[in-house]
Amino acid sequence: MDNCMVFHNQMASIMEVLANAAVAEICKLVDDDYAVFRLEITQSQKENRGLRRKLQLLELKVARERAERTLRQHVVASRPSSVKILDRYRGMARGEGHLTGGLKSFVKPAGHNAWRDDQPIAIDEGSGTSTQHVIVIESANADAAGPGVKQERNEGEDPRHNRDVQTGAAAGVAPPLVTEDLATATAPQARTRRIITEVSGTLNDVLKSETLTVTQRLLYTGSDHRSDPERLGLGPLGCPPAPSSEYLPGVHQSQRTVNSPGDGDAFYTGIDDLSCSYSTEMDPGNISLGLETQTDLSRGDWNRYSSSVYSEGCLDKKGEVIVVDEVTVKVEGDAPPTWNADNHLGDGQSHGRDFLDYRGSLETNLNVDTHSPLHVFRDRDPVSTSLGPFDSHGSVLFDQVLNSKDQSAKTQGGGATSGNNKDKPFPCMFCNKGFSCSQKVEIHQRIHTGVKPFSCTQCHMRFAQACNLKRHQRVHTGEKPYSCPQCEKRFSRQHQLKMHLKAHTEERSFTCTHCGKRFSESCYLRIHQQKNHSIL
DNA sequence: CTGGGGACGGGGCCC
């Protein structure tokens, strides 16, 4: 019996040893296979990246050809200068930068919107390590920069970049015709801009990123006097890349940092903004620069006249509303980019300024402005938000932006070209409607851009105009300063009181031409005609 | 009829 127990114990020990050995063998096999599998995956990823890069280069070539065709069409076609500018930025946004020797160089248009010929704008995609510091000082007049503005250039910058850029610029990137148009279309006074583009980081470091993360901080400076940090007692301001901030009075400095992936996808449209801070980190294999491109694109050269489209602050004189948004974009995987606009009142770069909100183009934000043209664009083409960096759909977005609210603008303003005369020398870039001053056109262009810088602190509704926000806040305060003398009824708006008084007096000045029925308001007449006379 | 948002013109103020 004891022998049986001993035997049994021995057998159990042997079995345990064998089992352990088997487990160890299995683990070893798994580890080996796993290592092999990882190696294969790595190689596949490398191959995939290489193919993707080739594809992008091909796309770039195609885009360049398209841009050249477009430019030729510009030369042939006699079109308004503003349209030409837009077309140029369309091209840029489509990634129709100019490739010179494998470099992507995005050349701004001439004039205020143009890179100078000596501006080093290059993204190195040929080397594994990309460390660049591209510092651009642009001046409408080369002499206007004056001694106070010095042109900086990083010592480590590959001189090839300069050469390539110069080559690209000299290669007729900006045809003389367009250059002239741009020069004449921009702000009259000489302005100076400085753009500092910094591209740093090694390719491999960026390639290691498994998650596409786009963090784009658009700190808004505005452009008018309110943006003056000294005046506001604020530090340097950031702002969304309002493209035309080069029209900011004085010299504002912008630093744009792009951790470029090895693909060289630091897609710099050349319409960056002063006083902007970008921090972009992307997975090269899954870069969805389409969004950034589109936003840049849609931002375009929106405001040629003074400041930026987003320039109007929401910090009004009475301090009623302070909205500072920092837009953070985080894109993971293939999910469509989502803009999350969070308030960062305490942010060191925020300064109690109103801020651009691009939420209109995004889905997940609760404060999405569904009327945003970008939102419309998303609705129509949801795929576009995850397009590759050099997709050619940027123009689609831009067209959407251009066309989205033109109709409303026409209905409101009486037509795209109406009022574009001497009295209204400030035409809208999108619909060409004329306005009497630059700020008017800035506000108006928000119709097209969907920018609503004024946010209600009570309900987070957003408005394109400060006065509308102020009016809206009466909803929360219950303020009804207009009271009917006949019935003590109170209204928040004078117009409401007037309409109400019409009801008292039965003043009906709107007469139906079909049946003669009279109405106190045009909308009643219209509804009546729609219902009874089938008039749309 | 009321409430409310979008948009624009005009006037006043300030620099």
Place this chain on the structure above:
DNA sequence: AGGGCCCCGTCCCCA
């Protein structure tokens, strides 16, 4: 004086 900015009033539209 002129331009920029802000505010008000107003119209249009929709729910």
